[in-house]
Amino acid sequence: MLTYHDILAQTRELLEPYAKGRRLEEGTDLLTHVGLDSMQAMEVLLAAEGRFDMSIPLNVLAEVRTVGDLAQQLQRLLERR
Amino acid sequence: MLDNLRAIAAARRALLDDEGVSPFGTVVEKMISATEGILDGRRTILAGTNNYLGLTFDPDCIAAACAALRDEGTGTTGSRMANGTFAAHAALERELAEFFGRRGAVVFSTGYLANLGMLSALTGRDDVMLIDADCHASIYDGCRLGTAEVLRFRHNDVEDLDTRLRRLGERSSRALIVVEGIYSMLGDRAPLAAIAGLKRRHGAYLLVDEAHSFGVLGAHGRGLAEEAGVEDAVDFVLGTFSKSLGTIGGFGASDHPELESLRYASRPYLFTASPSPSVVASARTALAVLQARPELRGRLWDNAHRLYGRLRELGFTLGPQPSPIVAVMMAGPGEGLAFWRALLEQGVYVNLIVPPAAPNGGCLLRCSVGAAHTPEQIERIADAFAALVPASTSRHH
Numbered sequence: 001m002l003t004y005h006d007i008l009a010q011t012r013e014l015l016e017p018y019a020k021g022r023r024l025e026e027g028t029d030l031l032t033h034v035g036l037d038s039m040q041a042m043e044v045l046l047a048a049e050g051r052f053d054m055s056i057p058l059n060v061l062a063e064v065r066t067v068g069d070l071a072q073q074l075q076r077l078l079e080r081r
Numbered sequence: 082m083l084d085n086l087r088a089i090a091a092a093r094r095a096l097l098d099d100e101g102v103s104p105f106g107t108v109v110e111k112m113i114s115a116t117e118g119i120l121d122g123r124r125t126i127l128a129g130t131n132n133y134l135g136l137t138f139d140p141d142c143i144a145a146a147c148a149a150l151r152d153e154g155t156g157t158t159g160s161r162m163a164n165g166t167f168a169a170h171a172a173l174e175r176e177l178a179e180f181f182g183r184r185g186a187v188v189f190s191t192g193y194l195a196n197l198g199m200l201s202a203l204t205g206r207d208d209v210m211l212i213d214a215d216c217h218a219s220i221y222d223g224c225r226l227g228t229a230e231v232l233r234f235r236h237n238d239v240e241d242l243d244t245r246l247r248r249l250g251e252r253s254s255r256a257l258i259v260v261e262g263i264y265s266m267l268g269d270r271a272p273l274a275a276i277a278g279l280k281r282r283h284g285a286y287l288l289v290d291e292a293h294s295f296g297v298l299g300a301h302g303r304g305l306a307e308e309a310g311v312e313d314a315v316d317f318v319l320g321t322f323s324k325s326l327g328t329i330g331g332f333g334a335s336d337h338p339e340l341e342s343l344r345y346a347s348r349p350y351l352f353t354a355s356p357s358p359s360v361v362a363s364a365r366t367a368l369a370v371l372q373a374r375p376e377l378r379g380r381l382w383d384n385a386h387r388l389y390g391r392l393r394e395l396g397f398t399l400g401p402q403p404s405p406i407v408a409v410m411m412a413g414p415g416e417g418l419a420f421w422r423a424l425l426e427q428g429v430y431v432n433l434i435v436p437p438a439a440p441n442g443g444c445l446l447r448c449s450v451g452a453a454h455t456p457e458q459i460e461r462i463a464d465a466f467a468a469l470v471p472a473s474t475s476r477h478h
């Protein structure tokens with residue numbers, strides 16, 4: 001089973017193409033700091049689905065503001081599987 | 082507070098930095114017919130109105146609406162649940178159920194509300210909605226209003242849908258697959274026979290929004306499910322009156338007896354006023370016209386093929402298949418806006434679609450043709466596009 005630390009590292013990798021060189025900390029805000037738009041957010045989720053071979057409900061987006069939030073949601077979904 | 086609106090105002094200024102006509106605030110100064118109006122002071126062919134059968138000026142529909150207006154008044158002033166169900170609302174529901182060969186139908190005040198009202202009430206907390214990524218905003222909003230888990234699958238990708246159903250395991254029997262007959266932006270169709278096969282194999286439910294295909298596809302105009310020969314696999318049919326029927330309103334139809342109880346559970350059904358008598362009367366008449374005059378569908382498709390063929394010859398990149406919706410891909414919002422204005426100056430109105438409304442972050446000029454367009458009007462629309470070709474840098478052929 002992947003630890004939160006592992007998932008956080010993989011979340012950072014998934015977001016790297018959109019970071020435009022910015023450092024992605026656990027508390028980095030995806031909207032205001034990374035500037036992720038709704039289309040890009042969907043692309044990130046699709047990439048995460050492929051990497052973890054799971055489906056991510058759209059509803060989780062409502063709970064996500066930061067890199068850490070996304071990692072936590074991914075961990076929750078992976079544990080539920 | 083207001084931050085979102087300020088951001089939108091800034092984005093609008095960035096795109097529309099001058100005093101030119103705005104594609105997002107177009108005012109039709111006067112309607113002339115189902116296919117012409119006065120826009121920006123100019124007589125203009127309307128090639129972006131979803132008026133597929135051209136019934137907005139049908140004399141029988143107008144007469145029925147006028148009679149209802151005189152006999153029953155300007156509005157119902159109430160919910161379907163309270164004082165807002167007249168005999169005509171119930172009759173329209175019976176006629177829709179009969180047309181689609183379903184046990185029952187429920188009428189909503191708009192197509193948008195039909196999606197909100199059906200999706201949010203059909204599913205509950207333990208259910209899953211599996212929606213095509215290119216589904217209309219009303220489907221996304223219907224999902225948000227409901228409590229089910231919402232999963233997207235890649236547009237028209239049967240394999241991706243299969244993967245997601247497989248991952249659900251036993252929960253797939255609680256999944257509602259949601260697709261559209263014709264997708265509103267690119268005019269492409271769902272691969273419905275294959276999706277119906279998956280639905281059966283995984284024991285899921287299937288809802289087809291036939292908003293753009295009702296009256297357009299199928300030997301009798303019942304939509305993509307009829308054309309694909311899989312009506313028995315479709316649990317719920319959704320549709321709107323604001324396209325082929327030329328008025329406003331929406332419906333859901335089904336053989337599931339539980340549909341009747343939706344009237345007590347669906348907030349978009351309960352907490353809004355019911356359609357006005359004149360609207361219901363014109364919808365009923367238009368439904369009868371749709372059945373009595375199949376030649377309208379023939380004319381619609383002649384026009385669709387003619388425009389698609391001409392624009393393809395001109396080298397434009399179009400949606401994947403001929404359809405009454407002809408999507409012309411633009412290099413970006415700047416080119417899209419310039420083309421849109423140039424078309425309007427030549428007396429042709431189409432829709433400019435920019436992200437996120439356009440799929441895949443693209444920008445497109447969306448034409449829609451109808452049975453009421455004459456072949457000459459279709460040629461004039463194509464000629465207006467032809468005049469833009471030298472200015473273009475994005476053609477592939």
